[in-house]
Amino acid sequence: MSKSTAPIGSELAVRDYSLTGDSTRQAIENGLSAAEWYHSEVPRKKLKSLMKRRDAPAIRDTVIWIALHFVFAAGGLYFWGSWLCVPFWFAYGVVYGSACDSRWHECGHGTAFRTRWMNDVVYHIASFQIMRNPVNWRWSHARHHTDTLIVGRDPEIAWMHPISLVLKALAFVGIVETWTSLKVLMRNAMGNLSQEERDYIPESQWPKAVFWAWVHIAVYAAVLVVSLVLFVSGAGWKSLIPILLIGGPRVYGCWHFVMTGLLQHGGLAENVLDHRLNSRTLYMNPISRWIYWNMNYHIEHHMFPMVPYYALPELHELIKDDLPPPNTSIWDGYKEMMGSVMKQRVDPNHAMRKTLPRTARPYLEHLHRAVPERNTGLEISDRGGT
Amino acid sequence: MPWVDACAVDDVDEEDVVRWDHGERTYAIYRSLNNEFYCTDGLCTHEQVHLSGGLVMDYEIECPKHNGLFDYRSGKALRAPVCEDLRTYETKVENGRVMVLV
Numbered sequence: 001m002s003k004s005t006a007p008i009g010s011e012l013a014v015r016d017y018s019l020t021g022d023s024t025r026q027a028i029e030n031g032l033s034a035a036e037w038y039h040s041e042v043p044r045k046k047l048k049s050l051m052k053r054r055d056a057p058a059i060r061d062t063v064i065w066i067a068l069h070f071v072f073a074a075g076g077l078y079f080w081g082s083w084l085c086v087p088f089w090f091a092y093g094v095v096y097g098s099a100c101d102s103r104w105h106e107c108g109h110g111t112a113f114r115t116r117w118m119n120d121v122v123y124h125i126a127s128f129q130i131m132r133n134p135v136n137w138r139w140s141h142a143r144h145h146t147d148t149l150i151v152g153r154d155p156e157i158a159w160m161h162p163i164s165l166v167l168k169a170l171a172f173v174g175i176v177e178t179w180t181s182l183k184v185l186m187r188n189a190m191g192n193l194s195q196e197e198r199d200y201i202p203e204s205q206w207p208k209a210v211f212w213a214w215v216h217i218a219v220y221a222a223v224l225v226v227s228l229v230l231f232v233s234g235a236g237w238k239s240l241i242p243i244l245l246i247g248g249p250r251v252y253g254c255w256h257f258v259m260t261g262l263l264q265h266g267g268l269a270e271n272v273l274d275h276r277l278n279s280r281t282l283y284m285n286p287i288s289r290w291i292y293w294n295m296n297y298h299i300e301h302h303m304f305p306m307v308p309y310y311a312l313p314e315l316h317e318l319i320k321d322d323l324p325p326p327n328t329s330i331w332d333g334y335k336e337m338m339g340s341v342m343k344q345r346v347d348p349n350h351a352m353r354k355t356l357p358r359t360a361r362p363y364l365e366h367l368h369r370a371v372p373e374r375n376t377g378l379e380i381s382d383r384g385g386t
Numbered sequence: 387m388p389w390v391d392a393c394a395v396d397d398v399d400e401e402d403v404v405r406w407d408h409g410e411r412t413y414a415i416y417r418s419l420n421n422e423f424y425c426t427d428g429l430c431t432h433e434q435v436h437l438s439g440g441l442v443m444d445y446e447i448e449c450p451k452h453n454g455l456f457d458y459r460s461g462k463a464l465r466a467p468v469c470e471d472l473r474t475y476e477t478k479v480e481n482g483r484v485m486v487l488v
C-alpha cells in the first residue's frame with residue numbers, strides 16, 4: 001500500500017539544518033515546533049507502574065559496567081606485547097566508548113536510578129567518556145525530544161541531507177567526531193558558545209557549560225602529558241597506554257553506539273508529528289541490548305520518555321499493536337534503513353513509511369493537514385506489515 | 387483571593403497528580419503518600435506541557451516531556467531542563483473536598 005502523504009516542509013530539497021535559519025522560521029510558522037505529538041493509549045495506572053523508579057537495576061548494571069572496565073583493561077595490560085591483548089582492548093573500547101552513550105542518555109533523562117545523585121554521577125562520567133559537554137548536551141537532547149527530526153529545530157539529527165556515506169562510515173571509527181568534540185570542548189573551555197548553543201542553552205547555564213568543558217579538557221591534557229612523559233622516558237609503544245585507557249576508546253570503541261544510534265531515525269521521515277513515522281523500534285541480541293540499555297525500543301522511548309530503560313520491554317508488549325512491526329534484528333534494520341537512505345540520497349523528500357497493523361490507530365495526519373504550506377510531492381515507500 | 391472547591395479527595399490517588407482547570411488557568415493538584423494535598427500551576431516552566439501527565443515521587447513531580455523535576459510543596463525547580471520555579475497555591479481539605487486558594 002502506498003500513499004502520498006508528505007511531511008510538512010518537504011518542499012525543501014536542500015535542507016537548512018541550522019537552528020537559526022530559514023528552516024527554523026518555517027518550522028515555527030508551520031506549528032511544527034513544540035507541537036502536540038501522537039502517543040499510544042496506556043491507562044494512567046499502568047503507566048504509573050511502568051514509570052516507577054528503582055535503583056536496583058541500574059546499580060546492578062553500573063557495577064557490572066565498571067567491573068568490565070577493570071577486567072578488560074587488566075587483560076589488555078597483562079597481555080601487552082602479544083596479540084592476545086587485542087580482544088581485551090577491543091572489549092574495553094566497547095564498554096568505555098559505546099556503553100557510555102546509553103548511560104549518558106538514560107541518566108540525562110534522570111530515569112536510570114531513583115536516587116538523583118546516582119543519575120548525576122553516572123551522567124558526568126559517561127559525558128566525559130563520550131566527549132560531550134554535559135551541559136550543552138542535556139539541552140540539545142531536550143530539544144531533540146520536543147522537536148524530534150524537525151528540520152531547523154532538532155540539533156541531534158544524525159542523517160542530514162545530503163547524506164555523505166563516507167562520513168557515516170568514518171563515524172564507526174570516531175576520528176572525525178572525536179576531533180570535532182574536542183574542538184567544541186576547547187571552544188567552550190575558552191568561554192565561547194556558538195550561536196546555536198546560545199539558542200538552545202539558557203543563559204543561566206552558560207557558566208556551567210564553560211566549567212565542565214574545562215574539567216574535560218584538563219583531564220585530557222593530563223593524559224596527554226603522562227603519555228608524552230612515558231614516551232620521552234623510553235617507554236616506546238607503552239606510552240600509548242594512557243590514551244588507550246582514557247579518551248582513545250571514543251575512537252576505537254565507538255562503533256557499537258554508532259551502529260545502534262544510526263538506526264534510531266535513519267531513513268525515516270523528517271517534519272512529522274508521530275514518532276511511529278520518524279523512529280525505529282527493533283529487536284536485537286541481549287548483549288547489544290545491554291550495551292544500548294534497551295534503546296532499541298526507540299518509538300516507545302520517544303512516546304514515553306519517563307519510562308526507565310528496564311521497563312521498556314514491558315511497555316513495548318503493551319503498545320506494540322499500535323506500532324509498526326519492529327525489525328527483527330540489527331541486520332534487518334540496516335537492510336531497511338539503507339534501502340531508504342539510498343533513495344534519500346537521490347530524493348531527500350523520500351521517507352520510509354511502514355504499514356501499521358490493523359489494530360493500530362492511523363498515523364497522525366490531521367495535524368499535518370492543518371498546515372497550509374504542506375506539499376504533497378513526497379514519494380512514500382511501504383514496508384509490509386501485518 | 388477566594389477558596390475554590392477543586393475536586394474530591396478521592397479524585398486524586400495517593401502519590402499522584404490530577405489536572406484542574408479554573409477560569410483561564412490550569413493547575414495541578416497533588417496528593418502525597420501522607421495524604422497531604424498541594425497545588426501548583428499546571429504547566430511546566432520549561433515548555434507548555436501539563437504536569438498532570440507526570441510522575442509523583444515523594445514530594446517531587448517529574449515533568450512528562452523532558453523529566454524536569456520540581457518540589458511540588460515549594461514549586462522549586464530541582465533538575466534541568468527546568469530552571470524556573472513553579473507557582474504554588476494554598477490548599478485545605480473540607481468535608482472530603484480539596485479547596486484551593488486562587
Ligand code: FES
Pocket residue numbers: 142430431432433434435449450451452453454455467468
Ligand atoms: S516541558 Fe517540562 S521539562 Fe521540558
